[in-house]
Amino acid sequence: MNPNSTASGxxxxxxNLALDFINSEYGVGDQRHDCFVDDHSVMSWLTQAxxxxxHVERQAPSGLLALARTLRASSRAVVNAAMTGVPVDPALINQVLEAGQPVSRLEWEQEKKAFRAATYPRDxxxxxxxxxxxxxxxxxVTHDKFEYVRQCEAHDCVLLFHDLSKSHRRRWCSMATCGNRMKVAAFRSRNKP
Structure with missing residues (x-):
């Protein structure tokens, strides 16, 4: 493992955090990219997210990469199930929810001279x-705005996004990448001699 590795790409x-997590693996065929290459790259992704x-130096726990990849696959299956109406077993999601339950504490905040509720990872x-x-x-997947979860319309893109635009007409994962490519391709096909 490389302590300097990052969630490159x-x-x-x-x-949406869950969709960004699913999108940590993207592309198809030879263009496939996985941001999670080791435990440290998962830690880097969590920091970037x-x-x-x-500022807190943490040791990456053993098994983080394996659980992250499994959780990502299960999350993708759950989102697909919610989009298509075909159920899947959410057992892994429920296991992570139970085992990862955060701890809440009442703490005194000296600067504000008041108590505050603080939430920390259990371990x-x-x-x-x-x-x-x-x-x-x-x-x-339980929110009433789930209907605005979309897959990018670019023919070679597998990225998901939550369309929170006012008109709910977002078509591409990013206008700067897929949107621009698709508009250029459409323009070229219209203007062929």
Missing amino acids: ALFLAD GLLSE NSPASLLGPVAEALVAL
Whole structure:
């Protein structure tokens, strides 16, 4: 394992934590890319996603990569099931939710001279670190705005996104990448001699 590895190529464009987690593996065939190559790259992704503080040095727990990849596959299956109406077994999601249940504490905040509720991971286990992703997935598939979860319309893109635009007409994962490519291709096909 390389302690300097990062979640190279991580895309945060889905407007949803659970979908960004699923999108940590993207592309097809020879163009397939997996941001999770070892435990440290998963830790890096969690930091980039805002789930871990950049200032806190944490040791990556053993088994984090395996659980992250399994959780990602299960999350993808759950989202597909919610989109198609074909049920799947959410057992792994429920296991991560239970094992990763955060701990809430009442703490005194000296600067504000008041109490505050603080939430912390239960421990440094893979399930505790990935628990917020599982919680985000549950919130996504049980929310009334799930109908706005879409897959990019580009023919060679597998990325998912949550269309939170006012008109709900977003078609591509990113206008800068797939949207631009598809518009250029459409323009060229219309203007062929």
